[in-house]
Amino acid sequence: MAKPRILIQLEGYFNVGVARYLQDNLDCDIYALVDINKQIKKFFLQQQFVNFKKVWYLRDHLMKLNTEPNLEYLASFEKKYKINLWLIAHMDRILLPYNYFRCYHRYSREEILQIAERLCKLYEDMFDEVNPDFIILRTTDNFQGELLLQLSHARKVTVLMPSHSRLGRRCMISSNVDIIDNFDELFKSSNDASLKTFEELHNLLQEYKKQVYDLLVNHGVNTAYQKLKAGLYYLFKVCNNEYRQYYANFGRTRTKILIQETKLVIKKIIREYFVNKNLKRDFDKNSKFVYYPLHLNPERSTLHAAPFYVNQLEVITNIAKSLPVEYKLYVKEHPSQLFAEWRSISYYKYLMNLPNVELLHPAVSNDELLKYCSLVITTAGTAGLEAAYYNKPSIVLADTIYSSVLPSVYRLRSYEDLPNAIRTSLEKKVEISDLTRYTKCVFDNTFEYDIVGIDTFQVRRIPNSFYIPDVEMPYDEIINMINDMKDVWTKVGEAFVQKICGKSK
Structure with missing residues (x-):
């Protein structure tokens, strides 16, 4: 051979x-x-x-x-x-x-x-x-x-x-x-x-969530001194004419970088003030609601996994149009969006102006929302899998590791199918035997x-x-x-x- x-x-x-x-x-x-x-x-x-x-x-x-x-x-x-x-x-x-x-x-x-x-x-x-x-x-x-x-x-x-x-x-x-x-x-x-039990099973997700968090915030470059040192190194040791010849670095002059980064710092302060002042920090646990956690932007799970569903404002608007009349849509900002200077204020205002949508602060407990919601909708996030471990059905807009095998997960193919998908999913029940088989199958085929x-x-x-x-x-x-x-x-x-x-x- x-x-x-x-x-x-x-x-x-x-x-x-x-x-x-x-x-x-x-x-x-x-x-x-x-x-x-x-x-x-x-x-x-x-x-x-x-x-x-x-x-x-x-x-x-x-x-x-x-x-x-x-x-x-x-x-x-x-x-x-x-x-x-x-x-x-x-x-x-x-x-x-x-x-x-x-x-x-x-x-x-x-x-x-x-x-x-x-x-x-x-x-x-x-x-x-x-x-x-x-x-x-x-x-x-x-x-x-x-x-x-x-x-x-x-x-x-x-x-x-x-x-x-x-x-x-x-x-x-x-x-x-x-x-x-x-x-x-x-x-x-x-x-x-x-x-x-569902509690034992959903605890398996926590290490993965901790890994993602560590990747974003626990890299050891946390202090102002370290950030300043890295920035100066970049400006004076890396950012030169040869560096800018590679397509991904076009336009990255020292002047542009300083201006852009200064603008982003100011934007982050203004946007964070708006987020803290206007996004709700609590929700009605007794109301009927569907939960949509915003994806981090930019993020691979939208750009690559679901390239036709990148515009989350459009996704959320279509979900809001498709809800049964007795339901609200709770949209929660992603906690790690702060590392991308938050979203524009106009973005948040658009969501706040949708009459059957409530926009939640990133500090609101994801676990509590999963516990009390009736249905989770996500583009391609882990929230769809988490929902099953909380005994809740979900709808996803892209193929994921879990969407093809868990009966409680509905794979949406078109916005036109969304009203029926929501009503059908609200009637679904999660079988613990499906989750147990899924978990065992993943462990048997991973390392x-x-x-x-x-x-x-x-x-x-x-x-x-x-x-x-x-x-x-x-x-x-x-x-x-x-x-x-x-x-x-x-x-x-x-x-x-x-x-x-x-x-x-």
Whole structure:
């Protein structure tokens, strides 16, 4: 049997350890696609930790957009692979200004198509040369990642992507984000585990929620001094002419950054005052209500998982139109929206002016809302799964790990179906046996891996990296950091080997 050819995407250092494990424990050829800036490129040019057969540096292909896009080639690419390039572009929080609150450059149609063309050609050339059997990807959250994922599927390359299972610290490796491959069949064949109470089951979600919180607020870059130090490093060590040649950094001059960040600080103060003064901090537990927790914006779970439901004002308006007359809609602001300078005041006022909608402060207990609501509606969030653990039905607007197997979850396909979906869901009951089987099935097909913990570890070891993910470090310090993560990347590497060996049989 020929040695498997594995292409691995690298945007940091942890997967370098994973690649080393594969090299040491599997007879294979390993190739790498590295997405880092020039400072970090020095490490990959120098390193001998992993013997990559070949390395491609993605950013080398995305500098200086100064040519006309080849529309004939792009149209041919779309037709050949059945990939919608504009849909992928609209998922990117940098390229489209409505997706991101820090906008330094408004990308033209020609610039976006140039980026698409260069990525398409790079990926096609790479796949033609390597013809990989497997590709190891990180969770997609940008244009280049989503395009690589979709092209991998179109070229019949087996995708191996680690992601959260939304239960405890369990991680899965699958062909896409937020799924377990063949989960429907696995769920049907799963034996019922011993029954637990709803309270015991929903406690399993708490570790995952804690992980997400830690990722946002517990990276060790908390003090004003640390933030100032990181900002000065960025302005004077990173933000130069060469840095701005990469498309994601267009327009990021020191002057613009200082002006923009100052404006954002002022906006945050004004918006936070409005939030604290006007959003309700309590709710009527005796009223009939449907609960919609706002998604963080920008966020992958809307931009990528549900690209046609990104506009949450539109989503909420349509829910409000579809409610039975005796119900209200309670909308709660996401607690972590404060890290994105909150939403505009006009956004909040629009929601407050909807007559059957009440807008709740982020301090209102999510657990209490889940406990007293009749139904949860979410675009693609964990709230839909949490609802089941609180014995409540839910409606989701995208495919999720739980939506295809839990009978209490309604997958909405069209706004026109929403009134009927709400009335149907309000009559549903959650069966504890379904939840127990679901929980057992997830645990049987995942492994223990603290994804957030390893991110936090790296952030604390790399100076200023919470704000600058591509900070240069001495070579020996990088190797020491990778070795210090060995126990974790060994566990992840073992999971990849099991997947690869299982597919290769």
